[in-house]
Every structure is written in C-alpha cells, then in structure tokens.
Amino acid sequence: MASSLTKASATPGTPGSEKTFFGHPRGLATLFMTEMWERFSYYGMRALLPLYLVAPGGLHMNAGTASAIYAVYLSLVYLLALPGGWVADRFLGPRKTVAAAGLVIMLGHLCLALPAAATFFLGLGLVAIGSGLLKANISTMVGHLYNGPQDPRRDGGFTIFYIGINLGAFAAPLVIGTVGEKVDWHLGFALAALGMALGLAQFLLGSRHLSDKSSLVPTPLSAQEKASSLRKGLFWLAVAAVFYGVVGFTGHFTLNWALIPLTIIGLIVPIMVIARMLRDKDLDRTEKSKVRAYIWFFVAAAVFWMIYDQGGSTLSLFADSSAENSVLGWEFPVSWYQSVNPVLIMALAPVFAWLWLWLNRRGKEPSTIVKFASGLVLVGASFFLFLAPLSIAEGGHKAAAMWLVAIYFVQTVGELTLSPVGLSVTTKMAPKKYASQMMGVWFLAVTAGDSVTALLSNPAVGGVNLDRMGFVALEAVLAVVAGGAVWMYRRKVNSLMGDVR
Structure with a gap:
C-alpha cells in the first residue's frame, strides 16, 4: 500500500528522499x-x-x-x-x-x-x-x-x-x-x-x-546510572513480588488488590510531577508562573477526559443493555458505536482548522482559555443529553441508537475544541528544562481523569453505577461548572501565563 502511494521526490536530501509519500x-x-x-x-x-x-x-x-x-x-x-x-x-x-x-x-x-x-x-x-x-x-x-x-x-x-x-x-x-x-x-x-x-x-x-536520528539515544545512561537503575528496578519488583506473594498464599488476593493501588498511583503521580516542577529551583519566576497557570488547564482536561472516556465504558454498557442498536431495522454490534468518534474527527477536524484561521483573520478567534471552557461545557452538555435515553430506559423502553450517536457527536465537538488546543498550550508553557517531559504531563491529565472514574465506579470502595441518572447529572453539572470557573477566572490565568496566549 505504501509503495503505491509514492512518487519521485521533489525535495532531495531528506530521509527517504528517493520517494515521497x-x-x-x-x-x-x-x-x-x-x-x-x-x-x-x-x-x-x-x-x-x-x-x-x-x-x-x-x-x-x-x-x-x-x-x-x-x-x-x-x-x-x-x-x-x-x-x-x-x-x-x-x-x-x-x-x-x-x-x-x-x-x-x-x-x-x-x-x-x-x-x-x-x-x-x-x-x-x-x-x-x-x-x-x-x-x-x-x-x-x-x-x-x-x-x-x-x-x-x-x-x-x-x-x-x-x-x-x-x-x-x-x-x-x-x-x-x-x-x-x-x-x-x-x-x-x-x-x-x-x-x-x-x-x-x-x-x-x-x-x-x-531518519538516522530515530536510532540515536539522546541522553544515554552511563554505566553507573544503568547499574543504579537496574538495582532500583529489581528492588521494587522484588517488593511487589513478595507483597503479592504473601497476599496470594494467604488466600486474600482479589482483583482489587491490583485495581485500587493502580488507581491511587494514577492520582498521585500527576500531583507529584507538577509539584516537583513548582519546587525546582532551576526554574525562574516566569516559568513557575506558567506552571501554576497550566494547573488550571490540567485540572480542566482531567475533568473533560473523566467524562469523555466513559464513551467506551458507561455509554457502551448502556447501549448493550438498554439501547435499540439498529437503524431502519438493520441491527449492528454494540462495538460499532466506537467508530463514530474517529469518523467524526476526520470529518470535522479540517472544519475546525479552517474556522480558527477564519476567525483569526477577523481578530475574533477565541483565546485558549475560552476554547477550554467551551470544551468542558460541551462534554457536560453531552451528559445532559445522556439523561434522555436514560429516562427512556427507566420507562421500560429501548433508547434509539441516534441518541447515543448525538452524545458522541457533542463529545467529539468538545474534543476538537479542547484537545488540540491543550497540546499546543502544553508546548508553549513548558519550562525549558521540561520541554520534552511536558507532553507526558498532558497525558497525565487523562490518567488522572480515568483514575477518578475507576475510583467512583469500583464497588469495593463504595462505587456507584455510572449510568444512574443522578450521577450522570452530577458529572454534567461538574463539567459545566468547571468550564464556567475557567472562564470566570480567565484574567487571573492570563496573568499567570505571561506572554503565552
């Protein structure tokens, strides 16, 4: 497939210059x-x-x-x-x-x-x-x-x-x-x-x-560092093996002995990483100010992904039990709902790219903060919309498939409003010392959001069914309130961001 899509290169001297894709x-x-x-x-x-x-x-x-x-x-x-x-x-x-x-x-x-x-x-x-x-x-x-x-x-x-x-x-x-x-x-x-x-x-x-660059190790470990890393890795592996071995041999092991520690790690690590940056004496006052501003975006993103990623769990399980998964009498597998988001992304991403440029030329492009607030409000609106099929199911009927498609549509619009902007602002606000690591911090927002979901849904810690109307409404309100808070405090966040917009 790759070779059939190539032609003679017009730009020699680049990796793979004999052909282009x-x-x-x-x-x-x-x-x-x-x-x-x-x-x-x-x-x-x-x-x-x-x-x-x-x-x-x-x-x-x-x-x-x-x-x-x-x-x-x-x-x-x-x-x-x-x-x-x-x-x-x-x-x-x-x-x-x-x-x-x-x-x-x-x-x-x-x-x-x-x-x-x-x-x-x-x-x-x-x-x-x-x-x-x-x-x-x-x-x-x-x-x-x-x-x-x-x-x-x-x-x-x-x-x-x-x-x-x-x-x-x-x-x-x-x-x-x-x-x-x-x-x-x-x-x-x-x-x-x-x-x-x-x-x-x-x-x-x-x-x-x-490229030959892809084979290079940018900052290779010294022999001493390799030995130290190996010792630390083996030590913690041995600790885990002994701990879980004791739990297993005493007959106390259940799945939650793995789920709950991983959930807690997913919540603690993001806090530790950001706190380490704020304590780093190598960062100047401006860089620390940008990190403090970034905390607003990080928390907003965590709330967004907490709700958004339930499209593959809460919505999917609801569709499996309570939706009429058919169109014009033609029934389809529940898993097909997971194809809705990527096809919408491919259709709408060029539209959003054009829209931001069009608004920018007229001096009307929303700021990063406004885009983030809009993404949160939209993901909250998707769960307000979810209340309709939940109500239909509580009445003993099957909800129509288009209700779920509509929810995925609203969530995708929210994703296109928040996610690309989040990637961009992450690179802009990264301290020089953490320029490469900062993208990992952005991914940790997903980790934090999904860890909250895991904690809320786990029956072992008093979790709830996430498709209950009251809880869905609560999550929707949380997202909208978070979006409103980001918008209300936009001047404070702007002042912390310095020259980044």
Missing part, C-alpha cells in the same frame, strides 16, 4: 502504516473490553467492576507514556523502543485471545506497557523526518499521520468488534494481535526509510 519523506508511510495498524489493534480490543467483561460468555462481571477495570487500563496506557519516553531517551532510542513496543503489544493481544482469566489480565498489562512505550516515541520519529520545526511540510506530515490514527480507530470496531461479538470474543482479540503483527512487520521492513 504525498510529497512527504518516504518514512512517513512507514510510520503512518505502523500507527494505523497499532491503533486498529488498540481500539478494536478497547471496543470489546467492557462488553467482554460483563458478557455471560466472557468474564460475567458487574458493570461497576468492568468500568473500573476499563478506566484503570486507560489510565495506565497514558501513565506509562512517561517511562516510555525515558526508555527511548536514556536506553534504547525511539526506533528500538517502538519495535519492542510492537512486539509487547502483539504478545498482549495473544494473551487476551487465550480463554483464561489469568492470561487475560496479563494481556491487558502487556498491551498497556507496549502502548505506553509506543505512544511516547512514534510521534517523535515523525518529527525526525523533517528539517527542524521550521520545515514547511512538518504540520502537513503530522496531519497525514493523524489520519492514519483515525483510520485504524474507525475500522477496528467494525472488524474486530463484529468478529468478537458475533463469532467469538477470543477470535476478536486474536484479530487485534494480527493487526499489531502487520504493523510491526511494516515498521521493520520500512525502517530503512526513517
């Missing part, structure tokens, strides 16, 4: 296809995960436990992006790290394909580890293909790469979801493994077209 370095085709297949495997498995956890033919759990597992899994994927970046920067380099990540993800999906609970949770852990390793590094490798930040093709290259992400995410529920729900759950997970295998093969075969 839509006018971009040939290596972009390799990374495009790798990420597309990785996202195919990831989103296909994710679409099946909550449904398999509650299904009588699956693990037959209650909805609260299933939602907690789903939320903890998502939080881990984003939390592990931080050590994933460290592995590449200090140990393996991006290219080897991505290759290792692909192998780990594939093995994880193969474990999911085995009909045993123990291997299932091992598989979830492996997919989370591999996704964290890959997420932190493959985008960096896209940047390596270009001649610095000023290369005029750079933004277009990332746009094409983003299309690959959404193509994989769109196709995955339609293929993997259908096979998993209608044929066999474990065959669906096996298809996810096949998707990652194709992505890994594409990466290994096309790696010769990547």
Whole structure:
C-alpha cells in the first residue's frame, strides 16, 4: 500500500528522499502504516473490553467492576507514556523502543485471545506497557523526518499521520468488534494481535526509510546510572513480588488488590510531577508562573477526559443493555458505536482548522482559555443529553441508537475544541528544562481523569453505577461548572501565563 502511494521526490536530501509519500519523506508511510495498524489493534480490543467483561460468555462481571477495570487500563496506557519516553531517551532510542513496543503489544493481544482469566489480565498489562512505550516515541520519529520545526511540510506530515490514527480507530470496531461479538470474543482479540503483527512487520521492513536520528539515544545512561537503575528496578519488583506473594498464599488476593493501588498511583503521580516542577529551583519566576497557570488547564482536561472516556465504558454498557442498536431495522454490534468518534474527527477536524484561521483573520478567534471552557461545557452538555435515553430506559423502553450517536457527536465537538488546543498550550508553557517531559504531563491529565472514574465506579470502595441518572447529572453539572470557573477566572490565568496566549 505504501509503495503505491509514492512518487519521485521533489525535495532531495531528506530521509527517504528517493520517494515521497504525498510529497512527504518516504518514512512517513512507514510510520503512518505502523500507527494505523497499532491503533486498529488498540481500539478494536478497547471496543470489546467492557462488553467482554460483563458478557455471560466472557468474564460475567458487574458493570461497576468492568468500568473500573476499563478506566484503570486507560489510565495506565497514558501513565506509562512517561517511562516510555525515558526508555527511548536514556536506553534504547525511539526506533528500538517502538519495535519492542510492537512486539509487547502483539504478545498482549495473544494473551487476551487465550480463554483464561489469568492470561487475560496479563494481556491487558502487556498491551498497556507496549502502548505506553509506543505512544511516547512514534510521534517523535515523525518529527525526525523533517528539517527542524521550521520545515514547511512538518504540520502537513503530522496531519497525514493523524489520519492514519483515525483510520485504524474507525475500522477496528467494525472488524474486530463484529468478529468478537458475533463469532467469538477470543477470535476478536486474536484479530487485534494480527493487526499489531502487520504493523510491526511494516515498521521493520520500512525502517530503512526513517531518519538516522530515530536510532540515536539522546541522553544515554552511563554505566553507573544503568547499574543504579537496574538495582532500583529489581528492588521494587522484588517488593511487589513478595507483597503479592504473601497476599496470594494467604488466600486474600482479589482483583482489587491490583485495581485500587493502580488507581491511587494514577492520582498521585500527576500531583507529584507538577509539584516537583513548582519546587525546582532551576526554574525562574516566569516559568513557575506558567506552571501554576497550566494547573488550571490540567485540572480542566482531567475533568473533560473523566467524562469523555466513559464513551467506551458507561455509554457502551448502556447501549448493550438498554439501547435499540439498529437503524431502519438493520441491527449492528454494540462495538460499532466506537467508530463514530474517529469518523467524526476526520470529518470535522479540517472544519475546525479552517474556522480558527477564519476567525483569526477577523481578530475574533477565541483565546485558549475560552476554547477550554467551551470544551468542558460541551462534554457536560453531552451528559445532559445522556439523561434522555436514560429516562427512556427507566420507562421500560429501548433508547434509539441516534441518541447515543448525538452524545458522541457533542463529545467529539468538545474534543476538537479542547484537545488540540491543550497540546499546543502544553508546548508553549513548558519550562525549558521540561520541554520534552511536558507532553507526558498532558497525558497525565487523562490518567488522572480515568483514575477518578475507576475510583467512583469500583464497588469495593463504595462505587456507584455510572449510568444512574443522578450521577450522570452530577458529572454534567461538574463539567459545566468547571468550564464556567475557567472562564470566570480567565484574567487571573492570563496573568499567570505571561506572554503565552
């Protein structure tokens, strides 16, 4: 597929200069296809995960436990992006790290394909580890293909790469979801493994077209640092092994011995990372002021992702039990709802890009703060909209599929208002010392939001069913109030941001 989309290069001297991929370095085709297949495997498995956890033919759990597992899994994927970046920067380099990540993800999906609970949770852990390793590094490798930040093709290259992400995410529920729900759950997970295998093969075969920078270890560990890191790693691994060994041998182990500590870690780590920056004496007053301003955006993003990511759990489980999943009499698998967001992203992202430019030329483009506030209000509005199908279901009827499509539509508009702006403001407000690490901090907002969801839904800590009308209304109000607070305090945040707008 990659070779059929290439033509003679008009810009020699760049990586893969003998061919181009839509006018971009040939290596972009390799990374495009790798990420597309990785996202195919990831989103296909994710679409099946909550449904398999509650299904009588699956693990037959209650909805609260299933939602907690789903939320903890998502939080881990984003939390592990931080050590994933460290592995590449200090140990393996991006290219080897991505290759290792692909192998780990594939093995994880193969474990999911085995009909045993123990291997299932091992598989979830492996997919989370591999996704964290890959997420932190493959985008960096896209940047390596270009001649610095000023290369005029750079933004277009990332746009094409983003299309690959959404193509994989769109196709995955339609293929993997259908096979998993209608044929066999474990065959669906096996298809996810096949998707990652194709992505890994594409990466290994096309790696010769990547930039040489992708093979470099930017700040390699010294021999002393390697020995120290190994000792620390083995020590904490031994502590965990002894602790869980004792719990297991005494017959006290339950799933919550893993879920609750991971949930707490997902809440504590973001606080520790931001606090460390604020205490860092190497940062000047202006940089610390920007970090304090960034806390507003971080908390707002955490609230947003807490609600948004329930599209794959709370909404999916509601659709499974209480929705009429058909259009004009044609029934479709529940997992297909997870294709709505990526197809809307592909349709609406160019519209939003044009809209911001059009408003900017007229001096009317909303500020970053206003965009964030709008995203929060929209995600809150999506859950106010959710109250309608919940009310229909409480009346003993099945809610129409279009109610759920409408909720996903509003959430996607909110995502396009907040997420790209969040990525941009993260790079603008990052202290020089933490320029690379700050993107990991942005991912930690997802970790924090999903950890809150896990805590709220876990029955072991008094969790609630997240599809109760009162709780959905409470979350909707929280998001709208948070959006209002960001807007009300916009002048204070602006003053902390300094020259960033």
